[in-house]
Amino acid sequence: MERRKFIGAFSLAGIIGAMSPKNILAATDKSKTSIGYAINDREYWWKLLNKIASPVVSNLANGTLIKNMPVEKSPTFDSRSLSVTYLEAVGRTYAGIAPWLALPDDESAEGIARKKLRADAVNGLNKCFAPGSPDALNFAKDYQPIVDAAYLAQSFLRAPKALWEPLEAETKQRIISAFKSLRNRKPFKSNWLLFGSITEAFLLSVGEDYDAERLNEGPKKLNEWYKGDGWYGDGPNLAFDYYNSFVIHPMMVDTLAVMADKKLVEQKVYDLALKRMQRYAVGQERMISPEGTYPAIGRSITYRTGAFQALSQVALMEKLPESIKPAQVRCALTKVKQNMYGTPGTFDKNDWLQLGFCGHQSEIADYYTSTGSLYMATLSFLPLGLPASHDFWTAKPVAWTSKRAWAGEAFAKDYHVDY
Template sequence: MVCNPLLVSADDGDMPSRLLASALTATPWMPAFDPDASPFTGYTRAHWESAADRLLAGARAHALEGGALIDFSAAASSAPVDRLEGFARVFLLAALRIAGDPSARAEDAEYWREALRRGVAGRLWLPLTDHSQPTVEASVVAIGLHVARAELWEPLDEATKIGICEWFDGAAGTWCADNNHVLLGATLAAFTTSVGFGDRRALIENALDRMEDWYRGDGWYTDGDGRRFDYYNAYAFHWYPFFIARMLGSRLDDRRAEYRGRLAAFLDGYQHLFSPSGAPILMGRSLIYRWGITAPFWMARWEGVESLPPSRMRRIASGTLRYFADQGVLDDGALSLGWRRNASRDIVQSYSGSGSPYWSSKGFLGLLLPADDAVWTDVEAPMVSEERDVRVPLHAPRWFIESRDGLVTLHNFGSDGHPTRDDHLYRRLLFSSATVPVRGESMRDADLTVEGAVHRAVDTATVTPRGGAVTRALDAAGRHVDTSVCAHVTGDATVYLARVRGAVGLSVTVSGAAVSWDDADALDVHDRVSSAGEAAVATAGLRSVIRWLGAWHAEAGPSPAEAALLPVEALIEQAPEGTALGDHAAFPRVRTSPLRGDVVIAWAVSLRAGANGGAEIRSEVSDVHVAEDHVRLRLDGEKRVFRWAASERFDGDRRAQQVFRP
């Protein structure tokens, strides 16, 4: 059924209780909801403008040196690079706001032009050197100057223009991280070339050629060598190339046409990573950029890419902005290093500074589109998941997306993050729009692991119309352990089979997703552990369950496999530091006794939203036949084949980050 969060009644059992609460409460400083134009979110262009203006006003309260630096730290004690970061990322937002409504923003334009003059005249911005964060920030200043060229660039005096171009040109020929950063220097070179400050077109095309090495199809790029699939597809690979192409004009028309086709393919799958409540999947790094991940929807409209109806693109993007606004993220006009209002150490990266969250500015790209564009005037259309349940395989990243009951689940078989780092935001079997993995060496939710193990990069991965499979080596206290995992997503649960080799004498743990909650919700949290190998943890609106289904000796043969006598213990694991979604977190897990040989094991997990959190897991496995490349069995009486991944081996995905010189 189509679910309208603005009109739903309080006793509608199809809606999660938390969504009901937020759906019926307007953010005080926002304009009134407009249910006629936006029946799903209530948000219109006026709401986006209000959010942008609130952030801009908040930023000016933290400005230094006439706006040329912005320090969001509590005691104005940020390092110089963080102050530059604060300026640059807010400058992008200001440029988008000014370019989208130039006649009404003349005073703002003068303020930011003066900030540019002061930055150049006072040499307030750090030089662009090898592997320098200032290059990241300079690239977004260049984009701001490009989109608001008539208002911010052309009125500048010649000395300021030359100073800006000289600053940008410092990046030419420097070394950078061999990932999306190759596009940053190219963006700077494209701007200086576009305004007649030299000709760096060969450098630019070299960087764009390097990006092609990472394209994996269906609009998806890996962020450098390895299998780093995350939101950098949204605010890097489907962002910078379009600005570069616009700056250089007809010379890049062929590339730009290719990028448009890829963006269309990308959005076809990407749209399913957002829940009806607006909550996106929490997976990968830089989650603190929040609604910056909506940028490709606006980019598609700006570039004339018609893969999705404009009315649906606005519905998804506005839903995400509202999801965060309803949580008070914008209430004080400054963004925290977190997901909700407060900072969240578990999702903050080492490179994050006080101004980092303002990459959210990229999500305001839609303000460049005219107010009478269809993306703003068409009545909001429902998301696919608001009309039916969704089960979609995304082949490039090897993800299987499931959306039902307002919850989106990402079953991960092929995204790894950094090739040599066992990162909790990548190396898990399951992510969702209502959970985030817990951080900690002894904490491993939503996965299979061996005691004391470090998980290595993916060896092989496959995604299918019903689930997927992944093989991975583990370093278990210096011992090499091979694991092959296959998952079938059924109606009520996800059933996993795994073959574990080389873990003799070690215990294996399998786990469900972590559920988070705040102190105010503590009385709603309960857990249950059964002697039959089942454990559950739940809040009032979310329930995570795991159930052990059995173990068998792994030797292949024509006869049914012999059951392995493997006592197990069901547990609830507490995460004392909580997560970005709550002060407290816990997840269910099942731990085996030490293995006596190679085994095939089976378990099922369920993550369900709703007032009751979903039904119990009732899956049963029998008649197990083990072959070298698959397992045949009966699941609830139905014959099934669980096949280990047999795709190409990702042998090149084990290198640490490399470097690139444009």
Template sequence: MRLPPPDHTLSPTTGCTRAHWEAAADALLAAVEPYATGDRALYHLPGPRQSWSGRLSDGLEGYARTLLLAAFRRDETALGRYAEGLAAGVAGVWPRIEDRGQPLVEAASIALALRLTRPLLWDRLDDTARGRAAEWLADALTAEPWPCNWELFPVTVGGFLQEIGHEPDAARKAVDHGLARIEDWYVGGGWYTDGDGRKFDYYNGWAMHLYPVLHAWLADDPRLLDLYGGRLERHLGDYARLFGADGAPLRQGRSLTYRFATAAPLWLGALTGRTPLTPGETRRLASGALRYFLDRGAVDGRGLLTLGWHGPDESVLQGYSGPASPYWASKGFLGLLLPPDHPVWTAPEEPGPAERADALTSIDAPNWLLQSTRSDGLVRLHNHGSEDVRYDPYYTRLAYSTVTAPATSYDNSVIVGDDPGRTGIEPLGVGDGWAASRHTTASGVRVTSLVLAHGAAEVRAHLVTGAVPGTPVRVTGWAAPDGISAELLPAVGLVDPAQAVDPAGSGGPGDGAGLVGVTGDGDTLFVALARLTGAPDPGPLERLVSVRADATGELAVDWRQGPRLRARLDGHGVEVHVRE
């Protein structure tokens, strides 16, 4: 992808200005154009797989998601092509919108694009095309969504149909229903779960906040904008801390192939004036995410976004991921709705949180502890509260970062016997430099976990309750890429596998990594020191912290340049106190 020369005066870190975002949008739109059908109603992008919805739905997805990019770009020539495709699509080419079907998702992108560009696209269609399009979209008002962020797709379609006066009562009902539905999943502090349970991930930003806030803004509804904009503003205070100094988002959760869609809520805050971030910080974080992926192979030799993270990567895909799925990255170009003279484009870049200082940030809703270090710009997420409805390595590992990916050997896990899955996570709280949770294995063993962090160092403690004496336990740490150092040292109840008395007892899931131990009579405590760092000379980990445990399982943790703590894990929960 050819971009303008970097402007390190206006953007000293990323070099990106509005011109770079425009050029990237233009290049992405040009690259997909050869894959449009003759009537421009479908975009059949090449790829090694189809989604479970099939080829026709995938072609609609290609149309809808790239239309959204054209809408943010407000390119009249491109929008003219999409107008042709719209007229053909609603004349019988596109699949119908049905219960829990992928066309419902794409209808939301189409409706949002039409609402954003009404004078440039919708108003230029003839009456026949407008009537057919409105009828096709209207099926979204009554189609049953999956009980998650999908509830907002009828809201987005309904907002547009209300505006044009098509089935206004049904449209209003769909909007009201969807907005009421997400109230069940708002847990405070600017955070939603993505449906029932404890699924905390980027869907907060690119769906749960995006659609209600945009609807309120487009409807010019002060009451709704105050409600949803206020939530967005609180969310962004945490969200800005999820980006590393190199621009990388945390590699956690599903649908990660949307890549720089992570920039969407940053721009949304600036667009609506509901953000705690300065204009320069907003652009720095958003442009950092764009450059991070473009510089690491997200676009192939044909100029197409691939299914993956950097380049192609099957590990981040879901069954619904098809060749056009990555183009939800279009949401990352939301900032182009802001005029060129807006401060978010004219203010000099300012450093993001990971560049300013070492920080430990506790986030109550998902029960997360964020740990960032200025020396290497890394952000680490200690997860003691997020999980999918099934075991998923992108949700249920103990930790994630901006430089690592979950490994097949169960990194960042505690493995009791042959049961590595951590499901049914019960949050036990977060505080100043700590986070804790509990889970019960399939065999009924209860594991209470606590992490304490300072600088780049971590103390990880696990109390195992209810296991048969002699049950093997493995504690694993970070799986680091080249150039990054990962350490895991035994502190209490653990040894290196090479030093295990019973080598056979060190096998099982994750064999070949981590530390091992065995349970005794009654509750057994296991403690390890861990560190993930990109610093060139971090010094010995064991000199940064000392850990002692007494017979009751109480821990004394002394950071060399930090607080002296007392921690206790038992059957009732976890307590952490500063020692005098």
């Protein structure tokens, strides 16, 4: 971390003003690659995450999310209520920023920006769950809230001291009630089962009564659907898309972590799930091309870098396989982010994400996709939860696997696994 001290000539108020997302990246938005002029990779990552997350979090804190969030929907959007988009934006954004917000305060530029975002995040939840809030989130209609309650629950599991414990007692009870209200709807027989499971795991973690069937069904069925070599089926069949990363591995591991801690499953059950996620992460790192691109395969590609949540979480957990150095992941994902988020049209004039994969491409959005859906992109920023002094950030740049392979350099062999 760059521990630059803003002392003396600059007031705290002046610093906070300079920390607005527009000001933070103003000097680096000139071209697709100029954002790389940040002093180091970490500075680039946190400034970019702050730019993505701030429109959601700051508007929620001000009671203006529904008023100010532009809502663009897929041309094929289905009959669900469009009001689900706001809970999508909140749940997904919070799940991505949670590890970063969990870091202790410091007086660096990063620390000041992080402290403000954390305060807004907590204030926003207190406000939107208050009776009569203009930003009241939809938990009552449709099935979609099952999904995004799960991401909000996951954010509390990832940063309990930063995001859950500081909430007002009344807010906590309202959130718990909202989560329990979802029990009148059954998740679909797919990765959705894990949404129900992780929400119940969170309730279990805070001492609330939990639905044992809902908690257990996700891990049970996904294990039955496991196809091998780090890939779970999304239902009985394999889907060649990024849902093993968007949902399955991270929510399986986080759910089983709670269950193992509460002695509801043996430790070896959790350990196996983690080994499978590590194996999947190997494939994710190798999927990044020498140029820092990756295949636009499967549905939900509008979730952009959320496709690398599994790799990012393994890095955050300091559980990368020996064949992958932390700096490989940092360098590869930095290049992907520069390519993707530097493309004109990715953001609108107020820094809200727009439908698309690399730029503004509304026609590729799936029938369930709207503006709030896009904030899955934050899930690739999980390694910001590692301190700036960590080897992930301080090690010298290292070429990732495909970059080495296509340059004719030595690189690690790869073999399938049998677990």
